[in-house]
Amino acid sequence: METPTSTRWRRARLALVGFAAAAPLLASATPSAQADPGDSGRVSKLNAQIERLDKAYGGDLAKLKDTQFAVKQALKKSQDLKQDLTAARALVAQMAASQYMSNGADPSVTALSSDDPSTVLNNASLVSHVAQNQAGKVKQIQVLVASQEQARRDAEKKIDELEGEIKDLVKQKARVKALLKKYKPESPSVGMGGITARMKKVHDIVDQEMGPFPTIGCFRSTGDPQDHGTGHACDFMVTTGGTMAAGAAKDLGDRTAAFAISNASKLGIKYIIWRQRIYDMRSPGWRAMENRGGVTANHYDHVHISVF
Structure with a gap:
């Protein structure tokens, strides 16, 4: 039992x-x-x-x-x-x-x-x-x-x-030092919307050669500024309202990015972002970027151009 x-x-x-x-x-x-x-x-x-x-x-x-x-x-x-x-x-x-x-x-x-x-x-x-x-x-x-x-x-x-x-x-230190020596960093200028003289020159040339664009946004200090906050960057919009670029708009973005790369040495361009990719002159070549969760955040509606 x-x-x-x-x-x-x-x-x-x-x-x-x-x-x-x-x-x-x-x-x-x-x-x-x-x-x-x-x-x-x-x-x-x-x-x-x-x-x-x-x-x-x-x-x-x-x-x-x-x-x-x-x-x-x-x-x-x-x-x-x-x-x-x-x-x-x-x-x-x-x-x-x-x-x-x-x-x-x-x-x-x-x-x-x-x-x-x-x-x-x-x-x-x-x-x-x-x-x-x-x-x-x-x-x-x-x-x-x-x-x-x-x-x-x-x-x-x-x-x-x-x-x-x-x-x-x-x-790439030696290359970068040579670039910096060639393109001494500039300070933002009053009366130019907060952007540097170099960025203003790039803005005008890109707009003249590749434009017109629906809009171009430059200085901003909120969110993830990516050089916008110091006046060293502009966004060349190819669509508005967060719309994915296609057809003629995508072609405009492709041509703008290619123009910026081709003229980077002459204009003092530091990097370009377009369609979730970045081309940085300090380490040349297109490289994929992380998904930030939106058309604009991933640069599918605009070409971002930063200068030294």
């Missing part, structure tokens, strides 16, 4: 057997030991390097700032998924303990439920949950684990890309 004590021990032994059977499932639901991509010191160091290069290389390094933005977004996604994962695991642990206890107070469950909620999922309380045909929640956690791990890898990749771009730019 079984006593209450022997019954409890039998349940505990069954739980251990079930736990062993569920081991493959648990293994796939255990988050990586490296849940946090990179480290704050590494990212802070890269951010500081960007600020120093900005000053040394003649102002806004838009491509580096773009990758810096991507790192920030990737880290946020990874952290958000990690929080979701922690919350989901805690919920399953709580459900498992509640269901187990609803069948009668069991000292083994009391001991299990006293663990930290983020780790209790990895012990025998999960076996009770799985045994009662609620493995669906565990599968949801598996999806979260996979998503969080992918987000962590994506963030690490973006950090590696940022490091690579910084190293590449540093290698």
